[in-house]
Amino acid sequence: xxxxxxxxxxxxxxxxxxxxxxxxxxxxxxxxxxxxxxxxxxxxxxxxxxxxxxxxxxxxxxxxxxxxxxxxxxxxxxxxxxxxxxxxxxxxxxxxxxxxxxxxxxxxxxxxxxxxxxxxxxxxxxxxxxxxxxxxxxxxxxxxxxxxxxxxxxxxxxxxxxxxxxxxxxxxxxxxxxxxxxxxxxxxxxxxxxxxxxxxxxxxxxxxxxxxxxxxxxxxxxxxxxxxxxxxxxxxxxxxxxxxxxxxxxxxxxxxxxxxxxxxxxxxxxxxxxxxxxxxxxxxxxxxxxxxxxxxxxxxxxxxxxxxxxxxxxxxxxxxxxxxxxxxxxxxxxxxxxxxxxxxxxxxxxxxxxxxxxxxxxxxxxxxxxxxxxxxxxxxxxxxxxxxxxxxxxxxxxxxxxxxx
Amino acid sequence: xxxxxxxxxxxxxxxxxxxxxxxxxxxxxxxxxxxxxxxxxxxxxxxxxxxxxxxxxxxxxxxxxxxxxxxxxxxxxxxxxxxxxx
Numbered sequence: 398x399x400x401x402x403x404x405x406x407x408x409x410x411x412x413x414x415x416x417x418x419x420x421x422x423x424x425x426x427x428x429x430x431x432x433x434x435x436x437x438x439x440x441x442x443x444x445x446x447x448x449x450x451x452x453x454x455x456x457x458x459x460x461x462x463x464x465x466x467x468x469x470x471x472x473x474x475x476x477x478x479x480x481x482x483x484x485x486x487x488x489x490x491x492x493x494x495x496x497x498x499x500x501x502x503x504x505x506x507x508x509x510x511x512x513x514x515x516x517x518x519x520x521x522x523x524x525x526x527x528x529x530x531x532x533x534x535x536x537x538x539x540x541x542x543x544x545x546x547x548x549x550x551x552x553x554x555x556x557x558x559x560x561x562x563x564x565x566x567x568x569x570x571x572x573x574x575x576x577x578x579x580x581x582x583x584x585x586x587x588x589x590x591x592x593x594x595x596x597x598x599x600x601x602x603x604x605x606x607x608x609x610x611x612x613x614x615x616x617x618x619x620x621x622x623x624x625x626x627x628x629x630x631x632x633x634x635x636x637x638x639x640x641x642x643x644x645x646x647x648x649x650x651x652x653x654x655x656x657x658x659x660x661x662x663x664x665x666x667x668x669x670x671x672x673x674x675x676x677x678x679x680x681x682x683x684x685x686x687x688x689x690x691x692x693x694x695x696x697x698x699x700x701x702x703x704x705x706x707x708x709x710x711x712x713x714x715x716x717x718x719x720x721x722x723x724x725x726x727x728x729x730x731x732x733x734x735x736x737x738x739x740x741x742x743x744x745x746x747x748x749x750x751x752x753x754x755x756x757x758x759x760x761x762x763x764x765x766x767x768x769x770x771x772x773x774x775x776x777x778x779x780x781x782x783x784x785x786x787x788x789x790x791x792x793x794x795x796x797x798x799x800x801x802x
Numbered sequence: 803x804x805x806x807x808x809x810x811x812x813x814x815x816x817x818x819x820x821x822x823x824x825x826x827x828x829x830x831x832x833x834x835x836x837x838x839x840x841x842x843x844x845x846x847x848x849x850x851x852x853x854x855x856x857x858x859x860x861x862x863x864x865x866x867x868x869x870x871x872x873x874x875x876x877x878x879x880x881x882x883x884x885x886x887x888x
Contacts, residue, residue, distance in 0.1 A: 416850065419857050438860070439853065457846040460830070466846065469860070501827075511827040520822060530865060546865070554866045561819065573824035578817065584868025600868065612819070620816045651867035689814075758861050788857045789850075 399738050401745035402801030404774065405448050408748060408783070408792040413451035414440045418791035420754045421647070424778035425764040426795055427475040427482070429504055434482060435778065436471035437793050441484070443507060448795055456486055463514055464496045465489030472534045474541070477769045479568040480504035483541060485534055493550050494518055495528040499543070501567050511570050515560070517547060520577060526550055529558070531761075535588035535596065535655075537614050539564055542596045544586040557584045559598060559619070561612060578619045583608055587664060589657035590710035590766065597662040597686060599652055605629070607682055609662060609689075622689045626682045630669040634677050636703035636725025642753030642786075644722075644730045645677060645705060653762055654679075654707040658715035660687045663695070665707040665719070677703035679721060697742055701726040704733075708763040712736075713772035716800070719744075720765045720777035729753045732779030734765075734798050747796050750781040774799035 417440040424437040431447040434454075441454040457467045470487040484500040500512035517524035529545040536542070543560040561576040580586075583600035595613040602608035602623055610621040634645040654665030661683050668680040678698035685692050697704045697719070707721035717737040724730035728749055735744035768774040779794040848856065 415847075417847075417853060419853070419860060421857075421860050439848075439856065455847055457848065461828075462846055469856075509830060511829045513824045513827045515822075515824070519824075520820070546867070548865060552865060554869055557868070559819075570827050570829070572826050575822050575824065576819040577822050578819040581869065584866070617819050617821075618816050619819055620814055622814050647861075647864050649864065649867055756861050761864075788853070 400801045402799045405797035407448045407795045413442045415453045419788045422780045425472045426778040427473045428776045429475045429769045434473045463488045465491035482507045490528040493526045497529050537592040556581045585651040587652040587655040589655040599664045632669045638729045643757035644759045646757035654709040656709045658711040667705040674698050679704045679707045708765045710765040718775035720763045734777045748781045752782045752786040755786040
């Protein structure tokens with residue numbers, strides 16, 4: 398039986414993070430050869446020796462400030478065909494609006510950043526009371542796709558966006574002609590990792606309906622269809638760990654994991670307990686994008702603890718890797734990675750918190766990407782609390798894993 | 803998603819995306835620019851106490867993941883044509 402092979406499993410120390418850590422940590426990671434770039438609230442870090450040593454890359458000062466200054470949410474990607482690091486940063490609102498920044502650097506000099514900023518007003522001059530929040534990003538053969546929610550100053554959800562930026566233009570560092578699409582019907586659009594000729598993204602559409610969008614690389618048209626999944630509940634999210642310490646008070650049921658391999662697009666999210674699922678669990682739905690049929694529901698569940706906040710990506714063979722949290726019952730939040738092996742998940746714990754979070758809040762997203770150049774393997778982000786419940790006790794995790802026997 | 807036209811099957815909705823333009827990127831490639839950018843941002847890293855305040859602010863109620871119930875537009879069905887009077 399195949400098992401998870403943990404090739405690298407590293408907890409970053411205070412020197413790597415500058416203790417610029419928060420418990421809503423949102424870590425992301427990308428790797429190329431011995432070069433690793435990791436982000437989280439509110440730090441970024443780089444290693445050039447496969448994780449033996451780390452250098453703080455301060456998101457507050459590495460690049461010039463914009464809007465109301467660096468805020469929080471970040472995503473890092475590595476695009477191997479063009480040897481390009483991509484770093485997305487969210488800035489705080491100022492005068493009702495903010496920007497997100499797409500910074501990129503060549504693989505052999507990941508400090509030579511170039512960047513372009515995007516604001517709601519760039520898209521529509523009347524959008525003066527609107528700011529971007531909650532990014533996702535994924536690559537296809539020729540484009541960088543980015544999604545964001547948008548809110549007004551009162552904190553009301555306004556709309557969601559999907560952006561499509563040509564990778565050749567980023568590589569050439571030229572002016573950029575890009576495409577963008579927006580909806581007021583669905584939010585928190587989750588992209589599929591592993592896309593080639595078409596990008597897919599999905600959102601819930603009420604009840605048991607999953608709305609799947611598709612955007613071919615060579616088209617200016619965004620299509621969508623709805624698919625019905627089996628019954629699930631969007632709440633409650635509660636899984637107290639040792640001492641009754643909660644960790645799911647902030648969790649909701651938005652889709653946090655997406656992947657595509659061949660004609661199959663899969664999506665993962667956190668669902669509430671139901672018959673046969675005594676704890677909050679990860680609900681999965683795999684859709685054939687040509688027939689629009691639901692083909693599999695690869696749930697991840699436990700009798701005694703909750704699984705939550707998954708992210709996923711396929712390796713070069715189309716095997717789905719996953720990163721997520723497990724907590725409650727006998728354990729504080731633990732970071733877990735693994736892969737889909739036929740009809741089962743093979744998972745391994747990479748680290749277990751010694752404490753639960755103050756206020757019961759944890760999240761909001763993780764990332765799983767294909768390793769470069771070992772594309773049969775994955776790299777995943779995670780974190781735990783070590784030695785206390787304070788934000789200073791957050792220990793980000795870098796995990797490089799594969800399939801072992 | 804296939805561009806091939808389908809004559810039957812589940813409903814499929816398509817929308818055109820918009821086109822945007824961004825100027826040539828800014829750069830840190832030149833050492834002088836990098837130094838100036840760092841100088842401009844030198845005051846930018848929050849203190850540990852300021853990060854504590856961020857932690858408290860971020861930990862408040864999470865923003866919604868999409869349209870709330872009162873934001874879902876009312877659905878008004880198309881009415882049947884009035885039957886002609888006999």
